[in-house]
Amino acid sequence: xxxxxxxxxxxxxxxxxxxxxxxxxxxxxxxxxxxxxxxxxxxxxxxxxxxxxxxxxxxxxxxxxxxxxxxxxxxxxxxxxxxxxxxxxxxxxxxxxxxxxxxxxxxxxxxxxxxxxxxxxxxxxxxxxxxxxxxxxxxxxxxxxxxxxxxxxxxxxxxxxxxxxxxxxxxxxxxxxxxxxxxxxxxxxxxxxxxxxxxxxxxxxxxxxxxxxxxxxxxxxxxxxxxxxxxxxxxxxxxxxxxxxxxxxxxxxxxxxxxxxxxxxxxxxxxxxxxxxxxxxxxxxxxxxxxxxxxxxxxxxxxxxxxxx
Amino acid sequence: xxxxxxxxxxxxxxxxxxxxxxxxxxxxxxxxxxxxxxxxxxxxxxxxxxxxxxxxxxxxxxxxxxxxxxxxxxxxxxxxxxxxxxxxxxxxxxxxxxxxxxxxxxxxxxxxxxxxxxxxxxxxxxxxxxxxxxxxxxxxxxxxxxxxxxxxxxxxxxxxxxxxxxxxxxxxxxxxxxxxxxxxxxxxxxxxxxxxxxxxxxxxxxxxxxxxxxxxxxxxxxxxxxxxxxxxxxxxxxxxxxxxxxxxxxxxxxxxxxxxxxxxxxxxxxxxxxxxxxxxxxxxxxxx
Numbered sequence: 387x388x389x390x391x392x393x394x395x396x397x398x399x400x401x402x403x404x405x406x407x408x409x410x411x412x413x414x415x416x417x418x419x420x421x422x423x424x425x426x427x428x429x430x431x432x433x434x435x436x437x438x439x440x441x442x443x444x445x446x447x448x449x450x451x452x453x454x455x456x457x458x459x460x461x462x463x464x465x466x467x468x469x470x471x472x473x474x475x476x477x478x479x480x481x482x483x484x485x486x487x488x489x490x491x492x493x494x495x496x497x498x499x500x501x502x503x504x505x506x507x508x509x510x511x512x513x514x515x516x517x518x519x520x521x522x523x524x525x526x527x528x529x530x531x532x533x534x535x536x537x538x539x540x541x542x543x544x545x546x547x548x549x550x551x552x553x554x555x556x557x558x559x560x561x562x563x564x565x566x567x568x569x570x571x572x573x574x575x576x577x578x579x580x581x582x583x584x585x586x587x588x589x590x591x592x593x594x595x596x597x598x599x600x601x602x603x604x605x606x607x608x609x610x611x612x613x614x615x616x617x618x619x620x621x622x623x624x625x626x627x628x629x630x631x632x633x634x635x636x637x638x639x640x641x642x643x644x645x646x647x648x649x650x651x652x653x654x655x656x657x658x659x660x661x662x663x664x665x666x667x668x669x670x671x672x673x674x675x676x677x678x679x680x681x682x683x684x685x686x687x688x689x690x691x692x693x694x695x
Numbered sequence: 696x697x698x699x700x701x702x703x704x705x706x707x708x709x710x711x712x713x714x715x716x717x718x719x720x721x722x723x724x725x726x727x728x729x730x731x732x733x734x735x736x737x738x739x740x741x742x743x744x745x746x747x748x749x750x751x752x753x754x755x756x757x758x759x760x761x762x763x764x765x766x767x768x769x770x771x772x773x774x775x776x777x778x779x780x781x782x783x784x785x786x787x788x789x790x791x792x793x794x795x796x797x798x799x800x801x802x803x804x805x806x807x808x809x810x811x812x813x814x815x816x817x818x819x820x821x822x823x824x825x826x827x828x829x830x831x832x833x834x835x836x837x838x839x840x841x842x843x844x845x846x847x848x849x850x851x852x853x854x855x856x857x858x859x860x861x862x863x864x865x866x867x868x869x870x871x872x873x874x875x876x877x878x879x880x881x882x883x884x885x886x887x888x889x890x891x892x893x894x895x896x897x898x899x900x901x902x903x904x905x906x907x908x909x910x911x912x913x914x915x916x917x918x919x920x921x922x923x924x925x926x927x928x929x930x931x932x933x934x935x936x937x938x939x940x941x942x943x944x945x946x947x948x949x950x951x952x953x954x955x956x957x958x959x960x961x962x963x964x965x966x967x968x969x970x971x972x973x974x975x976x977x978x979x980x981x982x983x
Contacts, residue, residue, distance in 0.1 A: 404809070410887040411808040415816065418801035421857035422823045425835060430826070433834035491724055498710070499718040508725035511732045514963065516916040518934040519955030522941050523735045526746070526948050533734065533757060536750040569728055626829035629918050633938050647829060654833050655923075664834060671830050 437665035449661055456665035465641070466649070466666075470673070472556075473625070473646040477677065480560050481621050485613065488568045492575035493605060506576065513570035521633040524562040525549070552642040555635050559643055562630050567623070571616045578612030579605065618681045625674040646670040733758060739767055739956045743949035767953040775928065776954055779936035786848060786932060787914045790855040794910040795903060797856050802865030803891045807877060817866070824859025829919055836923035850924045851932065855914045861906035868902035869895055904969040912962055933958060 437456055441449030460466045495506050512520060527534050528548035535545040548558040586608065590600045606613070626647045631637060637644035637652065644652075650670060654663030734757070738746050741760030749756040772780070805817045835854065836845075844850035872895060880890045896903070921932045931939075937954040940947065 407808045407887075408810045411804040411810045411813075414800040414804035414808070414887070414891075417797040418820060418857055418862065419816075421797065421853075422820065424838075425854055425857065426823045426826065426831060429831040429835035429838055432838060433831070436834065436837075494717065494721055494724065497717050498714045499721050500714070501718075502721070505721040505725040508729040511729055515732060515735070515955065515959045516934060516962075518916075518918055518938050519735070519958050522937070522951050522955050523731050525941065526738075526951070527731060527734070531747055531750070533750055536753045536757070540753040565728065565731065622827050626827050628829060629938075633941065650833055651919075660837060667830065667833055671826075674827075674830070 433664045433667050436661050437668050439661050441661055456662055457669070460662070460665055460669065468641070469644050469646055469649045470669070472642075472644065473670075474673065476556065476560075476645060477621060477624055480563065480624055481617060483560075484564050484567050484620055485571060485617050487564070488571035488616065489575055489609075489613065491568060492572045492579055493601065495572075496576055496579045506572075509572060510569040512565045513567070513573075515566070517566060517629045518633070520562060520566050521630045524558075524565065524630075525634050528558055528561075549635055550639060552638075552640045555639060555643045559627075559630050559634065562634070563624065563627065567620065571620060574612055574616050575609065578609050582608045614681055614684060618678055621677050621681065622674065625670065625677070646673075730758075735952050735955055738949060739952035740764060741949065743767070743947055746948045746952075767949040768957070771950045771953045771957075775931075776933065776936050776940065776950075778929065779931050779933045780957070782848075782851075782930055783915065783933040786851045786855075787911050789848065789852045790914045791907050791910050793852065794856040794858060794861070795907050798858055798861040798906055798910075799865055799891070799896065799899065799903070801862050802869055803887075803895055805862070806866045806869035807872075807890075807895070808887070820862055821859050824857065824862075828854065832919050832923060836920070839924055845924045846927050846930055848930070851914075851917075851921060851930075854920055855910060855917070858906065858910050858913065861909050864905055864909075865899065865902050868899060872898055908966060908969055911965055915958075915962055915965075 436449070438451060438453060439449035440452040440455060441447060491509060495502050495509070499505070515523070526532055529535075530545055530547065530550070534548070539545060546554060548554050582605070586604050587600065590604050595603065627645055628647045628651065631643050631645060631648045632651075635643040637648055646666065647670060650663050650666040653659050653666055737758055737760055740763045742762065742764075745760060749760075771777070801820065805813060805820070839845055839850050844853070876894050876898075877890050880894050885893070916934065917932065918934045918938070921935050925931055925935070928936075933954070937951065937958065940954070941951050
């Protein structure tokens with residue numbers, strides 16, 4: 387049919403059909419595209435524009451264009467710099483930690499064990515509790531007179547001020563997030579491990595490789611893709627972490643749990659500085675994109691070694 | 696079992712012992728993750744006063760209530776949380792209804808219709824949904840204020856209707872539908888909406904159920920967005936209402952736990968229902 391293009395009457399008909407399809411495509415795609423433009427693109431552009439303006443907090447005067455003043459003010463502000471550093475350090479710790487634990491758990495439940503399905507389900511359960519619920523459980527469990535302290539005392543320790551001390555609050559938030567996250571990321575890694583052909587493990591066994599050697603030479607290299615996917619997704623989720631911080635510590639004590647997302651929320655709504663808050667959102671997004679870009683680079687660099695195999 | 700073990704003793708014995716050790720390790724890991732959830736579930740059916748009363752000295756009482764009752768649930772559901780739950784259900788239902796249609800239309804256009812730049816549009820759609828919603832929630836809420844959408848159900852519903860993953864899933868599913876189905880329908884004079892509605896939609900099956908579930912879960916667990924656009928308590932959704940009661944009455948832990956359980960159980964039930972109602976239909980009906 388395609389070759390008969392110059393043969394006479396087919397072209398006009400095909401053209402009209404093409405045009406009809408295009409018209410329908412426009413109609414069908416319109417709701418989704420409008421949603422993207424108004425709900426995704428417009429606020430992103432709006433945040434950038436707003437971040438370049440200044441206005442009195444909660445004032446009635448129109449904000450005026452001020453270039454990069456908001457940004458230079460923020461970067462000159464020690465408390466803000468601390469928040470940025472805290473957010474980055476938090477992510478540098480929690481993401482590799484969660485992925486590493488999720489990987490170890492995934493390897494464990496894919497080994498020869500009894501009733502693996504039951505243990506996998508139990509480990510996944512926390513991920514099914516909405517984050518508000520998880521925050522409540524741990525908020526109560528880690529109270530001074532809560533069960534975790536009861537257990538610590540039963541073993542002869544002294545009760546810990548989990549959410550009320552500047553030294554422990556952030557670690558406690560990490561605990562809550564890990565309880566939720568590890569089972570979730572484990573699921574992706576389990577399917578990744580199961581996708582590795584059994585022959586690789588058999589070959590390793592024939593070469594008398596022990597479990598640790600097999601893990602580092604077979605499992606990890608062949609799992610790089612799911613591992614990096616999980617790492618990227620986990621990073622994105624942890625950069626915008628908000629609920630447990632707002633519910634459990636409100637950024638304190640002594641700002642020790644103030645992350646950038648919570649900070650932007652507080653600047654915008656508690657302090658009423660919309661323009662400054664917008665600049666904080668833009669900076670947060672940029673840092674997050676840098677992290678994601680680095681991780682994608684890691685993904686790309688791994689290709690040549692794979693094709694050599 | 697013992698007979699087999701004794702037959703091939705040296706090798707099997709060792710691997711079996713390792714397997715037992717690993718199983719024990721798996722049980723311990725599973726316990727670490729499941730016990731807090733179990734404590735939550737039990738706390739929701741025991742008297743509030745007992746949640747801490749059972750702790751010292753530490754005993755098995757921590758996980759065994761002296762009496763079981765649904766009082767916490769009753770008090771919770773008849774209070775403001777019950778109302779918030781209703782709002783949550785309404786928002787989820789509306790979002791799923793509109794969202795699945797919007798996503799199915801887009802997926803159909805991106806999978807079936809031939810037009811120039813289709814790949815670019817598809818990439819644009821998927822990429823624009825990859826930016827985490829939280830990052831744009833604050834600027835978006837300011838737009839919603841200027842559009843007069845704060846404190847409206849519409850304001851809660853709108854951000855949930857587009858879902859990149861749902862469009863992606865549906866597109867993959869629609870790509871697998873044999874083109875001859877559409878050709879046959881077109882020869883019979885069916886227009887594109889007709890083809891989508893009477894050929895692709897019925898074959899959507901699990902992909903439609905998955906998309907509905909994705910959209911539902913996104914709205915059901917939403918917290919930051921409702922916090923930003925809703926200030927009237929009569930329109931507040933369940934997660935925000937629950938976090939408010941958690942902050943205010945610090946000693947109603949039983950009710951807080953019951954609320955967390957309700958929030959967790961609803962998605963599970965939803966999953967079950969959607970699987971049942973859509974699971975039966977599939978492409979297995981096949982092409983002749």
